[in-house]
Amino acid sequence: MLYSEKVMDHFRNPRNIGKMDDADAVGEVGNARCGDIMKMYLKIEDGIIKDVKFNTFGCASAIATSSIATEMIKGQKIEDALKLTNKAVVEALDGLPPAKIHCSVLAEEAVKAALADYYKKQGLPVDPSIFGCVDCESCGGCGV
Amino acid sequence: MIYLKTVYADNAATTPLCAEAFEAMKQSMLEDYANASSLHTPGQIAAAKVLEARREIAELIGANADEIYFTSGGTESDNWAITSAALRGEKQGKKHIISTAFEHHAVLHTLKDLERRGFDVTYLDVHSDGYVRPDELEKAIRADTCLVTVMYANNEIGTIQPIDEIGRICKEKKVCFHTDAVQAVGHLPINVKAQNIDMLSFSSHKFHGPKGIGALYCRKGIILANFMQGGAQEHGKRPGTVNTPAILGTAAALKKSCADMEKNARYVSDLRDRLIDSILTTIPRSRLNGGRSERLPGNASFCFEGIEGESLLLHLDLKGICGSSGSACTSGSLDPSHVLLALGLPHEIAHGSLRLTLSEYNTAEDVDRIISVLPQIVAMLRDMSPVWERIMKEENSDAVQ
Numbered sequence A: 001m002l003y004s005e006k007v008m009d010h011f012r013n014p015r016n017i018g019k020m021d022d023a024d025a026v027g028e029v030g031n032a033r034c035g036d037i038m039k040m041y042l043k044i045e046d047g048i049i050k051d052v053k054f055n056t057f058g059c060a061s062a063i064a065t066s067s068i069a070t071e072m073i074k075g076q077k078i079e080d081a082l083k084l085t086n087k088a089v090v091e092a093l094d095g096l097p098p099a100k101i102h103c104s105v106l107a108e109e110a111v112k113a114a115l116a117d118y119y120k121k122q123g124l125p126v127d128p129s130i131f132g133c134v135d136c137e138s139c140g141g142c143g144v
Numbered sequence B: 001m002i003y004l005k006t007v008y009a010d011n012a013a014t015t016p017l018c019a020e021a022f023e024a025m026k027q028s029m030l031e032d033y034a035n036a037s038s039l040h041t042p043g044q045i046a047a048a049k050v051l052e053a054r055r056e057i058a059e060l061i062g063a064n065a066d067e068i069y070f071t072s073g074g075t076e077s078d079n080w081a082i083t084s085a086a087l088r089g090e091k092q093g094k095k096h097i098i099s100t101a102f103e104h105h106a107v108l109h110t111l112k113d114l115e116r117r118g119f120d121v122t123y124l125d126v127h128s129d130g131y132v133r134p135d136e137l138e139k140a141i142r143a144d145t146c147l148v149t150v151m152y153a154n155n156e157i158g159t160i161q162p163i164d165e166i167g168r169i170c171k172e173k174k175v176c177f178h179t180d181a182v183q184a185v186g187h188l189p190i191n192v193k194a195q196n197i198d199m200l201s202f203s204s205h206k207f208h209g210p211k212g213i214g215a216l217y218c219r220k221g222i223i224l225a226n227f228m229q230g231g232a233q234e235h236g237k238r239p240g241t242v243n244t245p246a247i248l249g250t251a252a253a254l255k256k257s258c259a260d261m262e263k264n265a266r267y268v269s270d271l272r273d274r275l276i277d278s279i280l281t282t283i284p285r286s287r288l289n290g291g292r293s294e295r296l297p298g299n300a301s302f303c304f305e306g307i308e309g310e311s312l313l314l315h316l317d318l319k320g321i322c323g324s325s326g327s328a329c330t331s332g333s334l335d336p337s338h339v340l341l342a343l344g345l346p347h348e349i350a351h352g353s354l355r356l357t358l359s360e361y362n363t364a365e366d367v368d369r370i371i372s373v374l375p376q377i378v379a380m381l382r383d384m385s386p387v388w389e390r391i392m393k394e395e396n397s398d399a400v401q
């Protein structure tokens, strides 16, 4: 099989799927030209991620990485969610094929893009050393 | 779990073996173990069977037995034909080749290799409908053109090229004409002599024959280059012990396919038309890739806006339906299929492609299953797609305006 059981489970039954009308922050990364877009919605109270929803256009691993990333940050403090790495996402999914690693990078970036949006709305500075380069280019996935 | 029969709708990738080929191979594997190059009686019996198969295969495409060279399949035949023609051209100072942008990689990568070696390749436009225009081919021919290679029918979108006209033009201009007929042989009537085809590649596993074998037809008088050195098999051009069972399996499969060709084409294209009509009417923002008129009987190739092909494919697989996609994720590269891009489709739409290819083994129930399952999967994936959300927003704001 191309994908682990975990990947297929999250692909088949994505967790926290959907949109959020009253989100406190929204982040979107990727582009349709490359074939992956992830959009993440956050509900934040007292510095804690109370609720997460996501929408993804992309392959099975794009759906699975965004799904598991929402599970990994739900209920977390903002500071802890910012520590989510693509490597942790890959490990949580019991691995990804080499050609699909960029999906995990995108999932990390989607979380950071949503949190950056929250910081901006709060008037807080968005430190690139923490948030990274939250745009498509930095995924290095497609070179567009 | 409810057991669901697999709906196999990926016949352009490969086809199930037919009973005739299986029987011929089974018997041959047990009986024809002797080397067809050996002088003893069992060897000569095997050789006679191979010759008979060669004759049958040749006749079914309008060739002579000594113009058929068995190979490991379509890829090898394409590589061999094109490189041989290029080497012949080079000797005469002719280093220009004409092809199309949507050939199979077996052709395209061979051409890229020749370009690195100083050849000039013109890639004809296949337009948004997926057909080469013969007048554009005629205009592209130069004094130094050594080869025209245009596929008989495209493997992804099923469009059948104007081979008769291309053959006529090449004959008139005295340019060698090769066609990759891997998707056509056994499915469409072919006569290499009447159609002025100088070289033709085919692969047995695309017409219910065994995998790993095919052939190159090469018109008498055209000299093929040797890529391997060895024994005298295939006129010394393609040495190696003859694969007797696979050759007999090929002949059996081709005989069956050609005998049933008209009946199969009618049956399969009826299934295909019902599939296409239903999908295009039930799924909004869907399109058929490639023109509808000159199309392989079994090919239905779609694009669905707002979704990505690999996830569509895997959801179909979970429902027991096998198809394929030209999305980047399934093509193994970061770009969607070069075939869909050659039609001028934007990347974002080409990512949402689905190819369903039927054969005479498919049933009306198979098509019903696809029709009942596919729209729901597309709707579910669109429901979670930010791209689809954007498309709907634009549509609504257009409607307001």
Ligand SMILES: Cc1ncc(COP(=O)(O)O)c(C=O)c1O
Pocket: B012, B013, B072, B073, B074, B075, B076, B078, B104, B106, B151, B153, B154, B155, B180, B182, B183, B203, B204, B212, B213, B214
């Ligand atoms: C048009 C075309 N050419 C060449 C090939 C390669 O044939 P084979 O798999 O026999 O090498 C294929 C099949 O994949 C094909 O569809």
